[in-house]
Amino acid sequence: MAQTSRAPRTWKCSGLRWTVGGPELKWDGGRGSPLPRGKRVAFEVAEGGGRTCVGARGHTCPLRAAVPERSTGARCEECARLDRAHSVAADTIADDPRPYHVYLAWFGPGLLKVGITAEERGSARLLEQGAVCFSWLGLGPLMAARRSEELLRAALRVPDRIPYGEKRAVRSVLPGSAAERAAELADLHAQALALREWPESLHREPYQPVDHVDAFGLTDLPAAVGEVSGLIAGGVASGEVLAAAGPDLHLATGRGVVVLDTRLMTGWELIPAGGDTVEFTVPVREFRREVPGVQEGLF
Incomplete structure (x- = not known):
């Protein structure tokens, strides 16, 4: 009697999370896979299933709706609306009694932002x-924290969002010392505390910079040649973890360093890809390299 081969078990990724021990890929069911530097990541996107909505607020999508391959949110329109409606960032919650931190964050030369996060979360939001x-x-209180955000945007032109593409572009060319990296941050912190319109109910915090270069593994990080633009059924991603920053993995592959935004993994059914010579076959958008002395346009 012929034996039938058993189909490999599929896994569903729920994203990258930062823990006390470092970054972990989380899977439906609660299991986590630590991602220390040097670890090999290799997976294949299962054929036939397609990418489906991950739901909202811990609930599965009732429609199991299809979502685009390049979406980092992996939610259908209705689930995205429900998730955002309960988000502090959406400015729809005014009566949260928890204290909130206002922070200033630096991602590279000229890339600074202001944000807020619940005090109980500590620095998790900054790692994310x-x-x-x-x-x-x-x-201080949530609404006072919000007012300070608005104040910095209006008075000092500090944004509350920076695109991930801009963050990725500078990670391999950061200043070498923590003091150099924090110089712009120190200047902005002093300017912010000097504003007269500072909310009275918001306690001013002293300047105490925290550096994440070692936590992310950014020291001597080689420049990336490109980034994964989206997964596809049957596609394979494989590489050695050089660094992890926010949701991004910088992977050493046969084609050079490639950045994988782990948010693109959610909503897919994934299976292990074995062997040390697995090809990297998911779509990659190559980074444009400027050639010194070559002008491609009139201006």
């Missing part, structure tokens, strides 16, 4: 965003 260094700015 890939902040190279940061400092607390204030602590």
